[in-house]
Every structure is written in C-alpha cells, then in structure tokens.
Amino acid sequence: MGMTIAEKILARASGRERVAAGDLVTVKVDTVVLFDNNFMPSIWQEVLKLEHPERVVVIMDHRVPAPTIQSAGAHRTARRFVEKFGIARFHDVGATQGICHQVVADQGYALPGTVLVCSDSHTCSAGAFNCIARGVGGPDVMYAATKGETWFRVGATVRYELTGALRNGVTAKDVFLHIAGSYGEHATQNIEFGGPALAGLSISARKTLATMGAELSCEFATFEADTALADYLRTCGKSEIAAVHPDADADYFGVRTIDLDTLEPLVALPDSVLGNSRPISEVAGTRIDQAFIGSCANGTLDDLELAARVLSGRKVSSKTRLIVTPASQQVYLHALRSGVIAKLAEAGAVITNPTCGACGGGHMGVLGPDEVCITASTRNFKGRMGDPSARIYMASPATVAASAVTGVITHPGKFLN
Amino acid sequence: MKFTARVWKFPDNINTDLILPNRAFYLTPEEQVKFVFSANRPGWVDLVQPGDILIGGRNFGMGSSRPAARSLRNLKLGCLVAESINGLFFRNSVNFGFPALECRGIEAAFEEGEVAEVSFDDYTVRNQRSGAVLTAEPLPETLKRLMQAGGLFPLLEAEGYLAAKAV
Numbered sequence: 001m002g003m004t005i006a007e008k009i010l011a012r013a014s015g016r017e018r019v020a021a022g023d024l025v026t027v028k029v030d031t032v033v034l035f036d037n038n039f040m041p042s043i044w045q046e047v048l049k050l051e052h053p054e055r056v057v058v059i060m061d062h063r064v065p066a067p068t069i070q071s072a073g074a075h076r077t078a079r080r081f082v083e084k085f086g087i088a089r090f091h092d093v094g095a096t097q098g099i100c101h102q103v104v105a106d107q108g109y110a111l112p113g114t115v116l117v118c119s120d121s122h123t124c125s126a127g128a129f130n131c132i133a134r135g136v137g138g139p140d141v142m143y144a145a146t147k148g149e150t151w152f153r154v155g156a157t158v159r160y161e162l163t164g165a166l167r168n169g170v171t172a173k174d175v176f177l178h179i180a181g182s183y184g185e186h187a188t189q190n191i192e193f194g195g196p197a198l199a200g201l202s203i204s205a206r207k208t209l210a211t212m213g214a215e216l217s218c219e220f221a222t223f224e225a226d227t228a229l230a231d232y233l234r235t236c237g238k239s240e241i242a243a244v245h246p247d248a249d250a251d252y253f254g255v256r257t258i259d260l261d262t263l264e265p266l267v268a269l270p271d272s273v274l275g276n277s278r279p280i281s282e283v284a285g286t287r288i289d290q291a292f293i294g295s296c297a298n299g300t301l302d303d304l305e306l307a308a309r310v311l312s313g314r315k316v317s318s319k320t321r322l323i324v325t326p327a328s329q330q331v332y333l334h335a336l337r338s339g340v341i342a343k344l345a346e347a348g349a350v351i352t353n354p355t356c357g358a359c360g361g362g363h364m365g366v367l368g369p370d371e372v373c374i375t376a377s378t379r380n381f382k383g384r385m386g387d388p389s390a391r392i393y394m395a396s397p398a399t400v401a402a403s404a405v406t407g408v409i410t411h412p413g414k415f416l417n
Numbered sequence: 418m419k420f421t422a423r424v425w426k427f428p429d430n431i432n433t434d435l436i437l438p439n440r441a442f443y444l445t446p447e448e449q450v451k452f453v454f455s456a457n458r459p460g461w462v463d464l465v466q467p468g469d470i471l472i473g474g475r476n477f478g479m480g481s482s483r484p485a486a487r488s489l490r491n492l493k494l495g496c497l498v499a500e501s502i503n504g505l506f507f508r509n510s511v512n513f514g515f516p517a518l519e520c521r522g523i524e525a526a527f528e529e530g531e532v533a534e535v536s537f538d539d540y541t542v543r544n545q546r547s548g549a550v551l552t553a554e555p556l557p558e559t560l561k562r563l564m565q566a567g568g569l570f571p572l573l574e575a576e577g578y579l580a581a582k583a584v
Contacts, residue, residue: 024557046580070443121482137482139512139569146578187476361439381434388456
C-alpha cells in the first residue's frame with residue numbers, strides 16, 4: 001500500500017521509510033510560529049535556550065494594537081524575546097502585521113513537504129501549501145521552539161475529491177459548511193483535498209478550507225500541489241519547491257467526491273458547526289445586530305472583494321452594523337489600492353486593522369447580551385464572540401454581506417447577478 | 418495512577434471556549450477556573466469537588482488551543498474519560514499534566530453522580546453501582562509518563578530551556 005500526502009511528509013520528517021495510521025512519530029519541525037498569546041503573563045516562562053532561532057517566526061495578531069495593559073505587556077515580552085535570540089522573521093504591529101496564518105501565506109513561510117507548528121488551532125490553514133501544519137497548544141509550541149521537534153499520532157486519511165466548479169455566490173466556506181453538515185467531525189483523521197476542481201479554487205479559497213479543518217477536528221488538512229501553488233509561491237520569492245503527491249495506491253480511510261456545481265450557500269446555526277448546516281431559506285429573515293467578515297478563514301482578499309461586489313452601490317441596513325477585518329496588512333493594502341476598501345466603507349462597513357479581533361471575542365466587535373450575529377469567521381460557539389447569550393450564525397462573506405444590507409439573514413444570490 | 422470519585426457528564430463536542438471563555442483571558446490561571454462551563458452550566462464550578470471525574474462524549478475539547486486542560490487541572494478534577502478526545506485538547510492534557518483517557522461506551526455506562534474507578538495502570542473504568550467494567554484506550558508510555566510528571570513545562574525547566582515559574 002502506498003502513502004497519502006500527510007503520511008509521506010510525516011515519514012520524511014521522522015526519518016522513516018514509511019508510516020501508517022496508529023504510529024506515534026517524533027518529527028523535525030521546519031517552522032515554529034509564536035504569536036502574542038504565547039507571551040501572555042498567565043502562560044509565558046522566559047526562554048533560556050533556543051536550539052534553532054532560524055526556524056522561529058514571531059507574529060503579533062490576536063490582540064493588536066494592544067487593547068489592554070496585559071496585551072501590551074505580552075507584546076513587550078515578545079519584542080524582548082525577538083531581540084534576545086535575534087529572530088529575523090518578526091511581524092510586529094506595523095507594515096507586515098496580520099493574523100499569523102495569513103502572514104504565513106503572505107510571506108511564503110509554509111512550503112510543500114515541510115512541517116509547521118504554532119500553538120493556535122487554525123494552524124492547519126497552512127495545509128493549503130501542501131505541507132503538514134497543525135496547532136499544538138502552548139506547551140508543545142514552546143517545546144518545538146526550544147528543541148526543534150514535536151510528536152504526532154499518525155491518523156487515517158480521508159480524501160475529498162473535488163469536481164466541477166462553484167456557482168456564482170457559492171464559496172469555499174459553503175464547501176466547508178457542506179462537509180461539516182454532511183460528515184461531522186474528523187477527529188484523529190487527516191484530510192486531503194484534491195481533484196480536478198482544484199484548478200478553479202484560488203489559493204485564498206484553499207486556505208479557507210484548510211483553516212476550517214480545525215473545526216472538523218482533523219489532525220492535518222492538506223491540499224495537493226499544482227501549478228497555481230507553484231506560481232503563488234514564486235510571487236513570495238520561493239521558486240524551489242518539492243511538491244508531495246499521494247501514491248496512486250495510497251491507503252485512504254475513505255474517498256468522498258464533492259461536485260462543487262451542486263452546492264448552494266449554507267449557514268450554520270448557532271453554537272456548533274458540526275452537523276448544523278442549513279440551507280439559507282430555513283433561517284432567512286432572522287434579524288441580525290452585527291455582521292462580521294474577517295479571521296484567518298475569511299479575511300482574505302477574495303473575501304473582501306466578494307463582500308464589495310455584494311455591497312457595491314448599496315448600504316448596510318440602519319438596523320445592523322458590518323465589521324470587516326482584513327486578515328493582514330498586505331491584504332488591507334491590496335484592497336485599498338483596488339478600491340475594495342472604499343466600496344465597503346461607502347456602504348457603511350467599519351474597516352478595522354488586521355487582527356483576530358471579533359472572531360475570538362477579544363476586541364473590535366464584541367457581542368452584547370442577546371445580540372444576534374452572522375459571521376464569516378472560524379467559530380460560532382456559545383460565548384465565543386462575547387456574551388454567552390448572544391447567538392452566532394456562520395456563513396460565507398457573500399451571505400454575511402447580503403445580510404448586512406437587509407438587516408436579516410439573506411441569500412446572496414440576487415446581490416451578485 | 419487510579420481515581421475513584423463521582424462523575425459529571427458532558428455531551429459530545431464540548432469546546433474549549435466553554436471551558437476557558439475569552440472574558441477570562443486576562444485573569445490568572447487560578448481565577449480562570451471560576452469560568453469553567455459558565456456559559457453552558459452556570460454554577461457548576463461551585464458544585465464540583467476536588468478529585469471528581471469528568472465524563473465526556475465524542476471529540477471532547479474541540480476548538481481553540483487555549484490552555485483549557487490547565488483550568489480543569491487547576492479545578493483539581495481527578496481525570497477526564499471521554500468517548501473520544503480532540504487531538505489538540507489531548508496534547509494539552511498531556512502537556513499540562515491533566516490525566517485523560519478515551520473509552521468507548523463510557524457515556525452509556527454512567528449516570529451523573531455515580532462513582533467511577535478509573536485505572537491508568539490497566540486502563541479500566543468500573544462503575545461501582547452497576548459493576549460494569551470498560552476497557553479504555555491505552556496511552557503511549559512516553560505520553561503517560563509526561564502526563565504523570567506534570568507535563569512539558571517542568572521538563573523544559575529541568576532541561577534548562579525555560580526559566581522556572583510557579584503556575
């Protein structure tokens with residue numbers, strides 16, 4: 001039996017001929033990403049030794065610019081750490097700031113065939129780049145940062161074979177909502193995305209899907225490599241890449257084909273994304289107080305452009321508020337130069353600086369008691385974005401933008417014709 | 418390593434936002450425990466006793482990487498036994514020294530308030546009332562030792578990578 005993409009990368013990184021589901025492997029880590037939460041006083045312990053500072057990247061993202069004294073303290077600790085160990089790849093508040101997973105994408109830090117870890121659960125985002133990446137939590141990220149290695153339990157792999165093409169107004173987020181609604185959690189499993197439809201999915205769309213792998217509880221979410229990926233990485237200055245392809249006789253737990261042509265916009269009802277997706281018609285008309293577009297899943301240039309198409313020449317309802325948070329300063333600048341930001345602002349959207357912001361309920365759009373939100377971000381858990389009595393629906397940026405215009409949950413179709 | 422105590426039951430897909438909500442982020446680890454399950458089960462932290470055992474459904478601890486396992490440890494719970502444990506939460510359980518096991522059939526085998534005997538030596542879970550004995554998934558030996566030794570931070574301190582800090 002051959003190996004899947006994840007198995008091949010795990011085998012290489014652990015110095016083995018082959019690995020199979022059930023193995024526990026110790027792997028060399030190529031890239032370790034630290035972010036501001038890792039430096040918070042409640043978790044930080046001063047680092048005395050770092051085996052491979054060149055493998056470490058530090059990115060300020062969850063709470064930037066600092067909304068509290070504690071955050072400011074964490075940022076200060078991070079800057080001292082960077083200086084102490086001479087970390088070259090540091091993205092402080094400023095020109096190259098952004099949500100760490102978007103900055104990894106912007107800078108080409110995740111390369112095919114490599115292993116990338118970060119404490120944050122959405123680290124699987126980098127799987128769009130044909131590597132294996134996952135969130136390992138606070139202690140394990142410090143272990144990987146200081147010693148250069150970590151462990152993984154090898155899981156079985158589910159392959160999603162994508163065919164066809166997304167229809168107008170249907171996005172990668174809807175593909176995720178379809179998978180979460182139809183198949184539920186993928187705990188202990190790797191997800192592998194491939195198939196002929198890949199050519200029609202932008203790098204941003206792939207990143208949305210890979211990021212949302214965290215919400216399926218998978219071990220790794222990894223995309224096949226293609227020329228679009230190689231072209232993208234070349235724009236990041238990475239011309240020599242070693243793509244990893246699955247063996248023709250790879251041993252999959254299952255192969256599931258999704259015809260993208262058949263998908264429609266979906267929405268996840270509040271509190272969970274697993275088995276909770278519904279056609280928009282089921283909740284259309286539900287009044288909303290806040291609409292949010294942002295996060296490592298949906299703060300990409302594609303997402304902002306799509307929202308601008310919906311909002312162009314229209315206004316956000318006076319009954320609601322729309323908050324848009326570009327995922328990185330690079331995304332922000334592109335959107336600014338192309339006029340996308342102007343369209344959003346003219347429609348009445350509030351554009352915040354790049355940060356995790358409202359997605360985690362940290363700042364920049366926290367929900368009050370009994371408020372209703374529709375969000376294009378990563379999670380709709382109870383209490384996630386603010387008060388526990390708030391209700392959070394999750395949908396694509398197109399659906400969120402359309403809902404912001406009407407003030408109630410709305411199908412985006414007629415706004416995109 | 419053995420635990421004998423009454424059990425508290427929680428459903429499938431318990432997420433870490435419920436264990437450690439964002440509004441507790443800036444507090445000390447000791448203060449954070451007051452917010453455990455405050456959104457889905459207000460008042461529970463006042464009922465739970467040191468040593469009590471959590472029983473979970475599938476995919477316990479899904480979601481964010483925040484140190485939710487540390488809050489359960491700091492609440493002085495004995496251990497967690499769940500149908501399945503989210504991969505990231507499991508790492509944090511090992512790394513913060515909070516004993517956790519996966520055991521198929523655990524949900525059906527217990528009513529809340531019954532007493533469980535959980536052994537990390539032979540990986541059995543016994544219901545004292547019914548006498549039913551279930552077999553849990555054994556832990557890899559290296560991870561079990563790490564869990565028992567209090568997790569990764571004490572190890573990294575002992576090896577000279579991190580400065581000591583009481584948590």
